[in-house]
Amino acid sequence: MWSKLETRLKQRRAQDMMRHRLTLESGQDTEISIAGEHFINFSSNDYLGLASHPKLSEATQKAVQRYGSGSGASHLVVGHSEEHHRLEEELAEFLGVERALLFSSGFMANYGVLSSLFDRKDLLVQDKLNHASLIDGGRACEAKMLRYAHNDMDSLERQLKHKVETKMIVTDGVFSMDGDVAPIPEILALSSTYKAQLMVDDAHGFGVLGASGKGTLEHFGLEQKHADIYMATLGKSVGGYGAFVAGKAVLIESLVQFARSYIYTTAIPPAVAAANRAGLALIQSEPERRQQLKDNIAYFKQLADEKGLPLLPSDTAIQPVLLGTNERAVAVSNSLREKGLLVVAIRPPTVPENSARLRITLTSNHRKTHIEQLVEAISTI
Structure with a gap:
């Protein structure tokens, strides 16, 4: 084992690909x-x-004084505090959706969604440049996964012609390495034609795109309901940490019951949730x-x-x-x-x-x- 790892590391060094x-x-x-x-x-x-921002620091300090430094357990045991609950409610209200659910990271949110909601009768169609968490989540589930050329609607349409029970188009809102935006209106037109649903990872769009910062859908003048599954992170524009999934109540309750990356993970500290709430408020007020x-x-x-x-x-x-x-x-x-x-x-x-x-x-x-x-x-x- 160790010799294999040394060989892999040497190859990476030789290719100028070492991460530091x-x-x-x-x-x-x-x-x-x-x-x-x-x-x-x-x-x-x-x-x-x-x-x-000092308001996030202040919110963190107050929450630490009340709740301490850690959450102590997963959300489904005794780790779900009032700060977590209010943050979920405020995110849902801001986006105009039925419910939102906190995850410890964007990777865990995407992995949880894709690995728990689909079976072998379903099809995931992903943009080739989607974030690694989306690709890994797709590989971990039982559904068939196909990928289409980056932002190429002809390529997407070819993949959507497969006849299956459920089709889910999965795309970043803003692509993390290229910075370009997914053509959501065109994707929605194809999803309507081929009776597919849409999941958007808006980690780099939430808080910054759209007139009020609601992200990529608002950027195109679309309502949030056009994304059947909406994920965004809290460690970028919000200035805190964690992630959330938002949408219909049936989606969120299904994740609570079936998403292993949610069920078996200690909740983020209440103080972090408090900082996220302060960041979300600033996005709306400034x-x-x-x-x-x-x-x-x-x-x-x-x-x-x-x-x-x-x-x-x-x-x-x-x-x-x-x-x-x-x-x-x-x-x-x-x-x-x-x-x-x-x-x-x-x-x-x-x-x-x-x-x-x-x-x-x-x-x-x-x-x-x-x-x-x-x-x-x-x-x-």
Whole structure:
């Protein structure tokens, strides 16, 4: 066993594909400290700058004083606190759905949904670039899983022609590595034609897209009910941690009864749920954060276009600079770090071969000077 693992690690090192952790000495923000060095951070999913917001800290502290540091058990034993319950109710009310259910992470939410609700008579049709949690959840269930070319409606239609009892189209709302948005209206048209249902993973759309931050469906002027299963995370735009699934009461009750990743997991601490509630409230009360993020995205794209940077087509906070080889992506990322700019290189297997990139993420807290410094540094490197 150990020799096989050593061989695999050597192969990964040789291909410039080794992953490494960074240890932060500061809170999550646009400016961070690592190993005593200061960096402007362009790698965080804290899109609205709420992870370091004082209201989330205050909510956390109050909840710790009341509930302590841990939840102590799973939701179905004695781990489900009032903070958890209110958060679920507030999420459902915000989205205009019957119920919402908390999970400990987005991976566990997607895995729980796909591994528990479908059987061998069913068909899952997934976008080829869906998040790993969706793909792994699909592989773990009994249903047949097919994949269609990324955002390719002709490819999707071919897969939907299979005759089965239940068909579920599964897609990211905003794709985490490319930053582009799924064509939800076109997908819904096909789902109607072929009597399929729709699941949307809106981890990178919830809180930032749409007039009120309800995500990808609102971005297209659609009601939440158009997604039969809606999942989003709380550790990105909300500034906290965890995830939720939202939809009809029958969906949520089925997950409570059958989703093993929900049933057999300790609930997130009540203090974390309290922080999530504070973040959700700020999303609703401070729409100027979304507007500032939009302005920052537009400014970055303008400067990048002027410098001729090889951007992928994206209008979201995720702005990938395509560099091709692993070696080039790592070299540019390291050069940026020397200039005090943190932009992590993304390489296979996270992205397809020969599509290594800088995954730049913008937040509402970035200033114009930050963006100008980044674009100038990339263009000179």
